[in-house]
Amino acid sequence: MPGPFIDDAQIAHARTLAEEIVNPIFDLIRRNTTVSIERTVLRFFGISGAGARGVPLANLMVDKLKAAGVLNRGAAYWYGRALQLGAKSPLEAVERLTALPTDKLGPLSPEVEQNLRAEVRAEARSALEDMKSRLAARDALRQQFPMSPAPHKYVIVATGNIYDDVDQARAAAQAGADVIAVIRSTAQSLLDYVPHGATTEGYGGTYATQENFRIMREALDEESRKLKRYIQLTNYSSGLCMSEIAFCAAYEKLDMLLNDAMYGILFRDINMRRTFIDQYFSRRICALAGIIINTGEDNYITTADAYDAAHTVIASQFINECFAKRAGLKDWQLGIGHSYEIDPYRDDTLLLELSQAMLVRRCFPDAPLKYMPPTKHKETDIFFSHAYDVMADLVAIWTKQGIQLLGMMTEAMHTPLLADRFVALKSANYIHRAARGIDEEFTVREDGKIANRAREVFGQAMKLLQECRDEGMVAAIGKGHFGDVKREETGGKGLDGVMEKAPDYFNPFLEILEAT
Amino acid sequence: MVKPSKQIIRPYGDRRDDGVVQLSFTLPVPLSEKAKEAAAVFTKKMGFSDVKVAAAERAADNYTFFIVYARSGMYLDYAEIDVPEVVVKKMSFDDLNAFIKEKVGRRIVVFGACTGTDTHTVGIDAILNMKGYAGDYGLERYPGFEAFNLGSQVPNEDLIKKAVAKKADAILVSQVVTQRDVHKDNSRQFIDAAKAAGIHGKVQLLLGGPRVDHKLALELGFDAGFGPGTKPSDVANYIVHALLKKEGKEPKDAHYQGEPT
Numbered sequence: 197m198p199g200p201f202i203d204d205a206q207i208a209h210a211r212t213l214a215e216e217i218v219n220p221i222f223d224l225i226r227r228n229t230t231v232s233i234e235r236t237v238l239r240f241f242g243i244s245g246a247g248a249r250g251v252p253l254a255n256l257m258v259d260k261l262k263a264a265g266v267l268n269r270g271a272a273y274w275y276g277r278a279l280q281l282g283a284k285s286p287l288e289a290v291e292r293l294t295a296l297p298t299d300k301l302g303p304l305s306p307e308v309e310q311n312l313r314a315e316v317r318a319e320a321r322s323a324l325e326d327m328k329s330r331l332a333a334r335d336a337l338r339q340q341f342p343m344s345p346a347p348h349k350y351v352i353v354a355t356g357n358i359y360d361d362v363d364q365a366r367a368a369a370q371a372g373a374d375v376i377a378v379i380r381s382t383a384q385s386l387l388d389y390v391p392h393g394a395t396t397e398g399y400g401g402t403y404a405t406q407e408n409f410r411i412m413r414e415a416l417d418e419e420s421r422k423l424k425r426y427i428q429l430t431n432y433s434s435g436l437c438m439s440e441i442a443f444c445a446a447y448e449k450l451d452m453l454l455n456d457a458m459y460g461i462l463f464r465d466i467n468m469r470r471t472f473i474d475q476y477f478s479r480r481i482c483a484l485a486g487i488i489i490n491t492g493e494d495n496y497i498t499t500a501d502a503y504d505a506a507h508t509v510i511a512s513q514f515i516n517e518c519f520a521k522r523a524g525l526k527d528w529q530l531g532i533g534h535s536y537e538i539d540p541y542r543d544d545t546l547l548l549e550l551s552q553a554m555l556v557r558r559c560f561p562d563a564p565l566k567y568m569p570p571t572k573h574k575e576t577d578i579f580f581s582h583a584y585d586v587m588a589d590l591v592a593i594w595t596k597q598g599i600q601l602l603g604m605m606t607e608a609m610h611t612p613l614l615a616d617r618f619v620a621l622k623s624a625n626y627i628h629r630a631a632r633g634i635d636e637e638f639t640v641r642e643d644g645k646i647a648n649r650a651r652e653v654f655g656q657a658m659k660l661l662q663e664c665r666d667e668g669m670v671a672a673i674g675k676g677h678f679g680d681v682k683r684e685e686t687g688g689k690g691l692d693g694v695m696e697k698a699p700d701y702f703n704p705f706l707e708i709l710e711a712t
Numbered sequence: 713m714v715k716p717s718k719q720i721i722r723p724y725g726d727r728r729d730d731g732v733v734q735l736s737f738t739l740p741v742p743l744s745e746k747a748k749e750a751a752a753v754f755t756k757k758m759g760f761s762d763v764k765v766a767a768a769e770r771a772a773d774n775y776t777f778f779i780v781y782a783r784s785g786m787y788l789d790y791a792e793i794d795v796p797e798v799v800v801k802k803m804s805f806d807d808l809n810a811f812i813k814e815k816v817g818r819r820i821v822v823f824g825a826c827t828g829t830d831t832h833t834v835g836i837d838a839i840l841n842m843k844g845y846a847g848d849y850g851l852e853r854y855p856g857f858e859a860f861n862l863g864s865q866v867p868n869e870d871l872i873k874k875a876v877a878k879k880a881d882a883i884l885v886s887q888v889v890t891q892r893d894v895h896k897d898n899s900r901q902f903i904d905a906a907k908a909a910g911i912h913g914k915v916q917l918l919l920g921g922p923r924v925d926h927k928l929a930l931e932l933g934f935d936a937g938f939g940p941g942t943k944p945s946d947v948a949n950y951i952v953h954a955l956l957k958k959e960g961k962e963p964k965d966a967h968y969q970g971e972p973t
Contacts, residue, residue, distance in 0.1 A: 367772035382845060383834050400845070463842040465861060499842060499853045573806075615738045618771035681842060681852065689833075689863065 199554060199640040201650040206658070207559055213661040214518040217669050222522065224469060225476045229701065231388070231693035232470075233477045234258045234271035236439040240323045240705055241275055243290060244406060246392035253290050254440075255389045260294045268695050270702035276316040277301055280308075313702060320704035324484070327447060331485055334449040337417060341426045344374050345632075346564065347592045347600035348428065349624050354379035354611050356398035358408045362415045367614055369419045372621040375428040375452065375599060378412060380404050385435020385464050386689060390444060400611075404431050404441055409448035428452060430490070434460050436470070436690050438478035446485035452531065452599075453482060456492035457519040458512065461673060462681040463495055467688040468670065479523030480709040489525065490599065491516045494535035494568035496679040502537035502572070506552055507656030508678055509534055510559065514661060515669070517560065524712065527562035531599050535568035536588040544645060546587055551649040553595040554640065558650070564598020567591070571607055578605040585620065589627035594634050600624070719790040731783040733760070738777045743770040751778040760784055802949050802969040805849055812856030815956055822851055822951065823875035824884035825862035828898035832888035833864045835920055839884065839944045848943040857948065868902040872909045882916035882951045885934075887924065895921060896932065903933035916954050918947065926972040936972045946970050 235254035243253050261267040261274055278289035304312065351373045353364040358378075365376040381398035384391075394411060395403040402408060409431065416427045430452035433441040438455065445453050457475045460466035482489055493509040493516070500508065513532050520530055534556050538545045556565060569588045574581055585603030592600040602620040604612040612620075640646050664672040676682040725732025735755065741747045748768045755763045760782035767779040803811055812820060824836045838845035840861040842852045851859040860878065862871060868885075875883045885902055887895035899919055906912040912933070919929040920938040929937025936950055949970060956962035 367775055370772040383837055386833065386837060400847075465837075465841055465863075495842075498849075613738070614775055615736065615771055615777040618769065618775075618777055622769070679842075680855070 199558065199642065199647055199650075201555065201558055201640075201642070201647045202654050206654070210514050210559070210654075210658060210661060211518070213658070213665050214514040216665045217515055217661065218518045218522065221472050221519075221669060225473050227696055228469065228473050228694055229268070229270070229697050229703070230470055230473050230690075230695070231258050231262060231267070232437050232474050233439050233703070234261070234267055235389075235437075236443045236477065236481075237271045237703060237705055238275065238290075239440060239443050240327075241272075241319065242323070243287070245287060250392050252389050252392055253287065256294055257290045262695075268698040269700055270697075272316055272320070272704055273313075273700075273702040274301075276312040276702075279315070280312060313704075316702070317704045317707075320708060324705070324708060327485070330447065330449055334451070335486065337420060338426045341420050341424050343426045343428070344372075347567065347597040347628065348374035349621060350375035350377060350430070350566075350599050350601040351617050351621070352377045352379050352601070352612070354401045356381065356400075356402050357396040358394055358402050358411050359396065361402050362412060364614065364617075365412060366415060366419050368617050368621070369416065369423060369427045371618045372625055373427070373617070374425075375430055376412070376416060377430045377454075377601075378402050378404070378408070380432050385432070385437075385460065385466070388436045388690065388693065390437050390440045404444070406444040406448060409444055409450060413448050413450065430454065433478050433482070433489075434492075435464055436460075436466060436474075436693070438471075438474040439481060442478040442481040442485075442487070446481050446487060450487060452488040452490060453478075454492065455479060455482060455489040456533070457516050458673070458678060459492040459495060461683050461688065462679045463492070465683065465688045467691040467694070468673065468683060468685050469694050470688075470690040473694060475519065476523050477706065479520055479525055480706065482529065483524035483526070484709055484712060486529070488529045488531050488564060488599075489520060490531040490566040491520075491533040493533045494537070494566075495533075497535060497537045498572045500680045502535075502539070503542070503548065505680070506653045507660055509552075510555065510653060510657035511660040511664070512678055513556065513559065514657075515664070517563075524709070527560075528564065530560065530563035531566035532556065532560050532563050533566045533568060536570050536591060536603075537568075537572050539573050540570070540584055541573075546591075547645050548649060549587070549591050550594065550640075551646040552653065553591050553597070554646065555650040555653060557595045559654075565595075566599040566601070567595075567597040568601050569603030569607075571603075574603075574607040576608050578609075581605040581607060582619065582623070586623055586627060589624045590631060592624075593628045593631045596635060717791060720787050721790050722787045723784060725783075729787075731785060731787075733782060733784055735780045735782065736778060737780075738771055738775050740775055742774055743768055743776045747776045748778075751776075751780060755780050755782050759786070802945070803952075805854065805945065808945070808948055808952060809854055809856040812854075812952055815961055816856070816952070819856060819858040820882070820951060820955060821875075821878050821880045822857055822859045822882045822884065823862065823871060823878070823880045824859070824886065825866035825871045826864040826886045826888065827866050827868045827871055827902060828887070828894070829865060833861075833886070835888055835922070836861060836863075836884065836886035839886075839920065839938075839942070839947050844944045848945050850944045851948055854948060856952075868898070868905045869909075871902075872905055872911065875915065876909060876911060880915055881955055882918060883911075884918045884920060884947070887919065887921040895923060896928075899932045899934070906933075916951060916958075918950075920947075929972075938972060946972075 235258050238254040245253050278293040283289035283292050351368045353361045355361050379401035381403045382400040391403045391405050394407045420426045428451035433453040433455040460471045461468050493512050496508050536549050582605040604616045606616050670685045673683050722729045722731045748765050751765050752763045762783040764781045769777045771777040824840045840859050841850040844850035851857045917934045918936050919934040922940045924937045925939045926937040
């Protein structure tokens with residue numbers, strides 16, 4: 197631990213403020229559900245196929261229920277009704293339900309109603325047990341082939357074709373990568389459905405589909421056995437399908453997900469209410485599945501200036517942490533995001549970056565943390581760019597980051613060449629090996645530049661948290677406090693997919709997950 | 713015109729005309745002596761001599777990464793290189809923001825939407841949203857712009873009304889659906905509405921979409937058109953130059969890299 201810099205009491209106060217900021221949003225979360233949450237419920241029951249023209253069955257069914265104005269009772273309830281009508285399989289349930297005018301489905305006697313719920317609850321429990329046993333297989337493999345020590349070196353593949361991604365991911369693992377991220381196709385986060393099946397065409401990335409997850413995890417399982425070192429897989433639970441992606445990822449045994457309580461609002465203009473409600477259920481699933489989430493505060497300082505906006509990162513991290521804890525996530529699952537983004541032509545940037553990373557470490561001592569490399573000020577001079585990345589490698593090992601996305605020397609140019617990943621991995625391995633334990637050897641003076649800067653940033657973060665508490669989170673986002681982006685509560689995409697729960701709303705998964 | 717005299721040049725390694733270049737590449741074979749020789753042969757096939765395979769690294773089981781130094785016998789006459797002077801180079805994210813700050817002195821207000829019945833926001837999102845497209849940041853991310861993305865199925869009149877209320881400098885209309893030329897009809901209707909609102913010729917009106925080109929946009933009455941493959945930075949550069957021209961801070965006939973043609 198490089199330094200206290202800040203009193204424990206002050207850090208505890210930051211957490212109290214975050215609690216108070218998040219509290220009112222939980223009223224919203226409790227009162228409402230979304231089309232995406234209801235589709236997730238159906239996916240849990242095994243409705244994962246697609247109908248004509250590739251429309252997912254979960255969408256067909258939820259859209260039908262929404263059009264009939266009855267989705268507010270919960271898709272699980274209607275799934276139960278379909279079973280009661282004699283459906284033998286989930287597919288048949290969808291067919292029966294979507295074929296039937298909903299007004300024909302009148303109220304049931306209280307007794308029948310109770311039985312129906314009990315049956316559906318039992319089925320939900322067995323679906324969750326099934327998922328847990330799949331995850332147990334993942335955890336056994338992790339135990340059999342332990343991972344390298346942290347920072348876990350994280351690299352990205354993004355060919356658009358899942359089979360090409362597999363080749364690149366295997367090569368990266370062989371070169372020393374610990375975590376593989378498959379970048380999604382551009383703007384997938386704005387699709388209000390999860391595409392179906394294996395895909396070989398994407399723009400700027402590969403579609404996140406359950407089948408693509410399965411294909412990649414299977415390849416990495418094989419690679420883990422070969423290398424005798426477990427290789428983690430991550431994807432993106434963001435946008436309009438946060439909880440559906442979380443389900444697909446959990447089912448296919450992924451290890452991490454990018455999952456942020458506010459990223460979609462700020463950077464993809466997804467409606468605020470939709471995002472807050474969706475993130476909660478998605479995080480409940482991550483909590484159950486032992487998935488490590490990666491938050492997206494690094495994005496703030498690609499828009500705002502990294503020096504001036506450093507405190508917004510810290511404030512947002514406390515808020516993200518609070519949302520996560522309230523959804524049942526444990527410290528070890530919090531890949532709190534931040535990055536090395538200060539303009540390299542300033543003076544003292546290594547000190548400033550160390551200060552910021554040490555401050556994050558100080559605030560979140562038990563979280564793995566997710567460290568992102570320079571991107572904003574990257575240059576096409578690959579030799580300079582490489583040296584720049586190496587400094588981030590040093591800060592990562594010095595501040596004991598759990599997960600480090602490695603910078604690519606061709607960052608400002610193109611998606612990484614196979615050799616770019618190799619070069620980044622080789623030098624990160626060198627720096628990590630060379631400097632491991634450096635934090636134990638050097639104490640940071642409490643009256644120096646690093647500590648003073650950390651106190652300054654923390655002080656500003658506290659002010660911002662106070663303001664968010666006094667004015668409310670919605671107003672704070674409306675003023676552009678995070679990432680310089682302003683959003684309105686009723687603006688953005690996906691608000692029409694939010695609905696108030698009926699008094700007899702039924703979601704057995706939420707019940708069970710919240711009780712765990 | 714007098715032809716300039718010859719100026720023969722070659723790459724400079726550590727002395728004049730040694731022709732030394734450095735290369736790096738990957739071959740899809742496992743690391744071995746044979747792989748190294750293959751790298752040397754490949755380099756020679758490209759016309760290089762004095763090939764030195766400086767590094768051969770196992771990048772993965774079946775891939776070897778090479779760093780090679782070699783000499784090239786090629787030379788050229790620098791006097792014969794003819795590059796028309798680019799009037800203004802396309803500016804990067806940081807340069808453009810600094811340029812806006814200096815020349816415009818305020819944030820440029822931009823509104824965008826998919827208007828009419830079009831529900832496909834992928835185009836307007838790629839240009840305006842933070843995230844941008846293919847690593848090129850959207851206008852929302854530029855401190856120099858204040859960008860408003862109203863989304864899809866926005867009536868033309870609404871877009872214009874909201875843009876006028878915020879004194880927009882530019883309005884972006886995205887049209888993705890093109891069945892039965894619906895994009896042209898809707899675009900004409902937009903221009904009519906812009907004329908009715910008295911902003912035609914005053915506010916920059918830009919049209920974008922997969923079936924749009926600059927010529928079509930001009931025909932329909934827009935100031936510029938952007939077709940497939942347009943990056944947010946292309947639109948950003950255009951808006952800044954067009955604004956400066958309008959304000960008389962840049963000559964009307966100034967040309968710059970990447971302008972719509």
